[in-house]
Amino acid sequence: MARPKKEKELLHHHQIMLRLTDTEYEIVFEKAKDANLPLAEYARKQVLNKKIVAKYEIVADLPELKKLIAEFGKIGSNLNQIARYFNSGGIHSQEMRNAINQSIARIYEMKYEVLKMAGDFHGNTETHSE
Known part of the structure; x- marks a missing residue:
């Protein structure tokens, strides 16, 4: 055509x-x-x-970054399991509360690891000119 x-x-x-x-x-x-x-x-x-x-496309192929991405996936899976447990009528226990707090703490740790890896990069991936 x-x-x-x-x-x-x-x-x-x-x-x-x-x-x-x-x-x-x-x-x-x-x-x-x-x-x-x-x-x-x-x-x-x-x-x-x-x-x-x-x-501009910025590509970072760092083993540390791949490891962190895998850890984020595992934490996300854990949080989904916890949410599913509560949504199906699960009992709020101290053990569950501890699991949630552990996941949140690990997310913040990983955030700082990523920021440390990124260094002083604060730029935007798009540049505009007129």
Whole structure:
């Protein structure tokens, strides 16, 4: 099946020729790539002062982080079991209260471990330029 045609007013009929040095071209090309846009679309948005959002994906493949994620999963499973127990009419006991408090304490410990691993990173994964 063929791609639907754009409406006439959405078609780009006019061209503007622009000469750039190698350095200027590289800068524009990299910014378009960072914004995940074709070069022409990036240049069009820049010329028309439209907002451009560059998205960066941050990938951390740390064994410590994988271990913490697994621990979060186990704690979540424990909390689900506790909730299921109470929702099915389970008796509130000191043992259950201790299990809940232990899980909450471990979650806070893990939070601080993650923050320590992250170091001073406080940035946003999206950069906006106008």
